[in-house]
Amino acid sequence: MRNIAFGYSTRCNIKCAHCVAPKDTLDFQKIELARAKEIILDMSIAGVTGISFTAGEPFIYYNDLLELVGLCKEKSIYTRIVTNSFWAPTLEKSKQMLGPLKQCGLSQLRLSFSRWHQQNVPHQNILNAAHGCMEAGIDYFVSFVTDFSEEDDQYEQFLRDNKLKFFPEPVIYAGRADSFARKAIFTDYQNNQCTMNPYLAPDLSMYACCDAGSHFNNTKFFHLGNLQDHSVDQLLTKSETDPLYNCIRSMGITAIASFAGIKARDIVTFRKCELCKILFDTPETLSALQAAGKELQRWAR
Ligand code: SF4
Numbered sequence: 001m002r003n004i005a006f007g008y009s010t011r012c013n014i015k016c017a018h019c020v021a022p023k024d025t026l027d028f029q030k031i032e033l034a035r036a037k038e039i040i041l042d043m044s045i046a047g048v049t050g051i052s053f054t055a056g057e058p059f060i061y062y063n064d065l066l067e068l069v070g071l072c073k074e075k076s077i078y079t080r081i082v083t084n085s086f087w088a089p090t091l092e093k094s095k096q097m098l099g100p101l102k103q104c105g106l107s108q109l110r111l112s113f114s115r116w117h118q119q120n121v122p123h124q125n126i127l128n129a130a131h132g133c134m135e136a137g138i139d140y141f142v143s144f145v146t147d148f149s150e151e152d153d154q155y156e157q158f159l160r161d162n163k164l165k166f167f168p169e170p171v172i173y174a175g176r177a178d179s180f181a182r183k184a185i186f187t188d189y190q191n192n193q194c195t196m197n198p199y200l201a202p203d204l205s206m207y208a209c210c211d212a213g214s215h216f217n218n219t220k221f222f223h224l225g226n227l228q229d230h231s232v233d234q235l236l237t238k239s240e241t242d243p244l245y246n247c248i249r250s251m252g253i254t255a256i257a258s259f260a261g262i263k264a265r266d267i268v269t270f271r272k273c274e275l276c277k278i279l280f281d282t283p284e285t286l287s288a289l290q291a292a293g294k295e296l297q298r299w300a301r
């Protein structure tokens, strides 16, 4: 199954303190609508079966979204849109926006919710968007971004009180959140495997990991290439056949960290993406892992 996070534009109408957007800049990037359609056709030929529209706030380009989602439907591609729900101040407005998207074939909406998002978007919008989905027959879930602090209890309670379907999503300490103070954690010795859906950025660069991967700037470990120079199929094939990526998918980050010499006692103090960054965004460690080849792949129970 080939799924892609499609970054149509980095433009957003709000500015969350935890956003992975790199820096405070007024500039934004966007793919031309015609080019985005060509890319979706290429993705269809390459066997992509799911596209998640993300990056900045996709609903800013609502009319473009209708066309892109409609094209995906024509090509039997499952579609999701990630949104902050700014467009749903009332249930009526929410239904007005979601009806046409449903007609175009939208499969799912992922509603971002957190103490940072909700400084700019009222809680009520999340309810309106979720109820609008229910009425329009669109699947939805709330992505509850949290640093697992007590401060977030009231946000989780809001979701529970309103019986919304939600999944906690750890803050990614990159971009604006890079300066956040990290709380000490102590995890289980879990595998930390990743499915690693690729991410297409508006500058047409593709990355093997859609989360923190595009912020590994020392080694550019997850950068697959650019669609100006390669086809969708070439970049996806690269993602699927890279031996280290496949170790992340099959062995998991924890086993790789152990192989690399990190003490078990230290491993359990890192968040998954932080451990990943230590391993793959440090040139010396990355070279050693690349050189290890089969020896690393045999480091399995
Ligand atoms: S986290 Fe999402 S909603 Fe918030 S500024 Fe970033 S792109 Fe916009």
Ligand code: SF4
Pocket (backbone or CB within 6 Å): 194, 196, 209, 210, 211, 212, 213, 248, 253, 272, 273, 276, 277
């Ligand atoms: S652990 Fe690594 S591969 Fe997985 S989401 Fe985090 S940065 Fe991406």
